Amino acid sequence: MRTPIVAGNWKMNKTIAEARELVAEFIPLVKNIPDVKIVLCPPSTALLPVSALLEGTDIGLGAQNMHWEVSGAYTGELAPAMVSEFADFVILGHSERRAYFGETDESVNKKIKSAQAEGLIPIVCVGESLEENKADETEKIITGQIKAGLKNVGANLVIAYEPIWAIGTGLAATAEVANNTIKIIRAVLTELFGADDAQKIRILYGGSVKGSNATEYFSQSDIDGALVGGASLKATAFAEIVVAAQKETVK
Numbered sequence: 179m180r181t182p183i184v185a186g187n188w189k190m191n192k193t194i195a196e197a198r199e200l201v202a203e204f205i206p207l208v209k210n211i212p213d214v215k216i217v218l219c220p221p222s223t224a225l226l227p228v229s230a231l232l233e234g235t236d237i238g239l240g241a242q243n244m245h246w247e248v249s250g251a252y253t254g255e256l257a258p259a260m261v262s263e264f265a266d267f268v269i270l271g272h273s274e275r276r277a278y279f280g281e282t283d284e285s286v287n288k289k290i291k292s293a294q295a296e297g298l299i300p301i302v303c304v305g306e307s308l309e310e311n312k313a314d315e316t317e318k319i320i321t322g323q324i325k326a327g328l329k330n331v332g333a334n335l336v337i338a339y340e341p342i343w344a345i346g347t348g349l350a351a352t353a354e355v356a357n358n359t360i361k362i363i364r365a366v367l368t369e370l371f372g373a374d375d376a377q378k379i380r381i382l383y384g385g386s387v388k389g390s391n392a393t394e395y396f397s398q399s400d401i402d403g404a405l406v407g408g409a410s411l412k413a414t415a416f417a418e419i420v421v422a423a424q425k426e427t428v429k
């Protein structure tokens with residue numbers, strides 16, 4: 179049995195004051211939800227204040243990116259050890275990083291290795307574009323991203339399947355389609371890590387998840403939670419998704 183993860187990717191949103199306000203409102207809403215691992219991924223500036231507010235709760239903290247080098251002349255970047263001072267998780271290879279900041283499967287691979295060496299759990303994002311989806315290339319693209327991105331890494335990671343065309347668009351993939359792709363992902367993970375480890379890896383769906391559609395995803399056989407963007411920016415909306423995950427887990 180895999181404990182589901184509901185992770186909120188705040189992207190480039192929330193000042194420290196806004197972050198504090200959101201977290202203070204959110205914590206009481208998810209007080210009695212023991213079977214779901216919640217992870218908040220604020221922008222880097224809010225990692226420290228949010229970590230202070232999460233003390234004494236089971237809510238995890240994640241960064242949205244990091245560099246693979248341990249230190250040095252990399253202006254604007256954060257090293258793994260800087261991230262792990264506050265966070266337990268780190269999102270790597272998000273499609274926005276791949277599209278706007280030149281991330282490749284190769285850089286994602288280096289980052290996963292450095293994150294794991296630092297004790298961080300990577301949330302590795304994969305997903306196909308609309309064109310690739312229409313051309314029936316989803317399986318090929320996802321398999322390529324996973325095999326290259328996860329080359330020689332440890333199995334202590336989380337995968338987020340996020341079809342690019344479903345991110346921030348309101349055009350969520352249907353739960354069945356997402357579940358089928360996630361089954362393909364688990365088959366590739368089985369090739370890479372063996373069946374035992376592959377069964378333990380959580381695979382999340384991401385792309386326009388909200389309270390009103392969350393249950394459809396969480397009721398699928400192979401979807402182990404969600405990576406949530408827009409709907410994680412409001413405490414009540416994000417808590418609704420966490421509650422949906424809890425209900426499916428105890429069912």
Ligand code: PGA
Pocket residue numbers: 187340344345346347348384385386387405406407408409
């Ligand atoms: P969305 O973003 O929920 O706003 O579609 C998901 C993500 O990019 O992780």
